[in-house]
Amino acid sequence: MKDICSSILRLLNKYFDQEVTPRERILVEDHLKECRSCQKSLKFMEELRSLINLQIREATQEEDLPWLWQKIERGIHLQERPTLWQFIQSWLTSSPFLKKKVWIPVVATLGSFLLISTQIFYKKIPSHPDLSVVEYVESQTHNIMVYEFDKPKVTIIWLFDVVDKDSTAS
Amino acid sequence: MNQNERGWISRCQQGDPNALKEIYNQYHKKVYQIAYGVVRQREEALDIVQEVFIKLFHSIKNFKGRSQFFTYLYRMVINTAIDHTRKIGKYPLSSLDDVGSFQPPEDIERGPEKTLLNKELRERLNRALDKLPPEQRAVLVLREVEGLSYQEMAETMGCSIGTVMSRLHYSRKKMQELLKKDLESLSEITSF
Numbered sequence: 001m002k003d004i005c006s007s008i009l010r011l012l013n014k015y016f017d018q019e020v021t022p023r024e025r026i027l028v029e030d031h032l033k034e035c036r037s038c039q040k041s042l043k044f045m046e047e048l049r050s051l052i053n054l055q056i057r058e059a060t061q062e063e064d065l066p067w068l069w070q071k072i073e074r075g076i077h078l079q080e081r082p083t084l085w086q087f088i089q090s091w092l093t094s095s096p097f098l099k100k101k102v103w104i105p106v107v108a109t110l111g112s113f114l115l116i117s118t119q120i121f122y123k124k125i126p127s128h129p130d131l132s133v134v135e136y137v138e139s140q141t142h143n144i145m146v147y148e149f150d151k152p153k154v155t156i157i158w159l160f161d162v163v164d165k166d167s168t169a170s
Numbered sequence: 171m172n173q174n175e176r177g178w179i180s181r182c183q184q185g186d187p188n189a190l191k192e193i194y195n196q197y198h199k200k201v202y203q204i205a206y207g208v209v210r211q212r213e214e215a216l217d218i219v220q221e222v223f224i225k226l227f228h229s230i231k232n233f234k235g236r237s238q239f240f241t242y243l244y245r246m247v248i249n250t251a252i253d254h255t256r257k258i259g260k261y262p263l264s265s266l267d268d269v270g271s272f273q274p275p276e277d278i279e280r281g282p283e284k285t286l287l288n289k290e291l292r293e294r295l296n297r298a299l300d301k302l303p304p305e306q307r308a309v310l311v312l313r314e315v316e317g318l319s320y321q322e323m324a325e326t327m328g329c330s331i332g333t334v335m336s337r338l339h340y341s342r343k344k345m346q347e348l349l350k351k352d353l354e355s356l357s358e359i360t361s362f
Contacts, residue, residue: 013339017313019320044346049314051295052207056315059212060203068219069194075224076187 004031005038012038016045175239182230190227197240198223200316201247207311208251208304209258210296218254222246241325244316248308248326255304298348306341309334 008031014020015028032038135146145158175196181189198219205218225246233242299307305327312318312326323334 009343010335010339013335013342017320017338041346044349045342048342048345048349052299052310052314055292055295056203056207056311060199060206060215065198065202065216065219068198068216069191071220072190072194072223073187075220076190076227 005035008035008038009041012041013045016042179230179233179235179239182227183233187227190223193226193243194223197243200240201243203315204244204247204308204311205251207315208248208308209254210299210307211258214254214258215251218247218250222250225250237325238322241322244312244318244326245328248312252304252308294349298345301348302341302344306337306344309337310341310345313338 008028011020011024011028015025020028032042135144137144137146139162141162143160143162145160147156147158148154149156174192178189178192178196182193201222202215202219205222206212206215209215209218222243226243229246233239299310302310308327309323312323318326320331320334324331327334
């Protein structure tokens with residue numbers, strides 16, 4: 001009998017909650033006729049239902065809670081003032097310019113424009129040519145410096161007079 | 171959902187607080203009952219009612235009318251109440267004050283012995299309910315107090331009918347185990 005009871009217990013819950021099919025109803029009612037334990041379980045469910053019902057209704061019937069509505073109303077108005085972050089968020093979500101189908105092409109266009117313009121800008125700046133050869137020759141009367149550039153092909157020769165320190169001092 | 175309710179919801183979706191007041195007048199007692207049934211503390215339950223209606227005002231735009239409005243609202247209540255229960259989880263849920271406040275007037279006429287017995291039994295019932303997980307307390311309240319069908323409970327709890335049945339089955343079984351010795355006394359209480 002106990003095995004049947006354990007399998008019927010779930011059906012008993014459904015039966016008690018009036019959620020059984022007509023076939024299940026017959027099955028449970030037939031079982032209940034001869035099972036004292038399931039009759040007790042059913043009786044317990046009824047008692048538990050009325051007790052919980054009674055207790056919760058008693059505990060919550062005390063007031064109409066008009067003061068609670070006032071608190072809710074205040075709460076709504078307080079939350080209605082958006083913080084800076086909420087303002088930014090709402091702007092981001094509501095602005096038509098920031099929808100994906102708008103901002104992706106805009107960003108792509110700006111990016112390509114930036115890339116192209118930088119290329120042009122860098123090309124226009126004359127690059128300082130590297131010195132390829134430097135020679136420095138000293139003599140008693142003159143010093144000579146020779147610079148050679150590859151592009152454009154230029155040779156610069158600097159000629160310095162050697163200053164006679166003794167004669168200058170005199 | 172009746173015509174009035176549709177109107178309130180639509181106005182509330184446009185940000186009209188008066189429409190929320192209509193919804194509040196219609197549902198606040200049920201919201202309070204469900205919240206109390208799950209958290210089992212008066213002050214906590216009142217906080218939940220407040221929190222739920224404020225949340226509702228800001229999130230009602232998301233209600234598309236695919237489900238019944240009360241299941242949408244009750245789901246918010248259950249989720250908020252379960253969150254509160256987890257926050258206060260380390261403390262005993264039902265306070266003695268709450269237990270003491272529950273005393274039908276008939277008790278007084280039945281004499282002091284009977285009143286004492288009933289109070290003790292109610293305390294035991296409270297302790298037994300406190301031992302259930304909040305989800306199981308939630309299904310008990312939705313079924314035993316609000317009388318929701320399995321389908322409505324599943325929509326409210328955001329789970330399958332099978333899960334609802336299983337939670338109901340285990341909660342009743344657990345309550346029966348916990349109150350086994352008091353069953354006869356329970357009969358006395360409920361046969362007012």
